[in-house]
Amino acid sequence: MRDWSLHLLDLMENSLRAASTRVELSLALSQDGALDIILRDDGFGMDRDFASLATDPFTTTRTTRKVGLGLSLAQHNAELTGGYLELLSEPGCGTRVHICILTSHIDCLPLGDLAQTMASLILLNHDKTDFTLDMSSPMGSEHFSTKVIKEVLGDEVALNEPEVITYIKDLLSEQSQTVFGGILL
């Protein structure tokens, strides 16, 4: 993957495949440049044995191919920076992926377009899943939730209306600039 926003899109696709109704993403950048990314979902999860193997490229429940690359690629790119990827899962409860990356490392991928990642996910999955995004850094913090948007829109107007998706994308671009602009963006 070219940047972290694409990795996160890919990992949230795992959550959606696990039938999650809630997907919560948070990114917290500390003063020393460590970025903690935590992705939580309430999908069907994995048992402990499977979870311990899930970052292996030869572990997948896909039937269309024998390799599952999402987690192993993200882990690889985290470890390149001196960071790590940690997976916790509980069958029937959900999954938590914690990625720690050291953004000051020369091999660290750029953050990329988080707003486009979230807008894509919301466009394609708004009817089944609620999304939240929390971002923080020494410059400030921002919170986003599709529930808030849904409350304003009411029942008749869907989240996947093009104007609404564009609004969400622009809002999240502003929020990521506020929090990460000049540091990671």
Add this chain to the structure above:
Amino acid sequence: MKTLQELEAIRQKTLDRISMRKEDKEVAVRIVIGMATCGIAAGARPVMATFMEEIERRHLHSVNLTQTGCIGMCRLEPIVDVFTPDGGKVTYVNVTPEKVRMIVADHVVNGHPVSEYTIGAVDAQA
């Protein structure tokens, strides 16, 4: 800054349009994009974003975007299926934002599939 008032205005505008739309019988075109790791790594996100932009720009309110997983042809990603109301299904492969603009203009709007981008054309070359 984006405000909730702005969102409220979008809601009102959309409601007005929906109430008008009920009169004319618009038929839906369904567009399905592969969003597994293979698709995302090959560029599915900008492809999806370009479909969105074209739909918004051309006011194609009867077009429906959805996603699917890996269908086992990873080297041909991004893969896009276009389902038309006549029951037709066309599969486009190695899709790029430029190809999306052609697919929307020729196929979605005018009903003529762009045959050189379809899976049949690409397989014949290989």
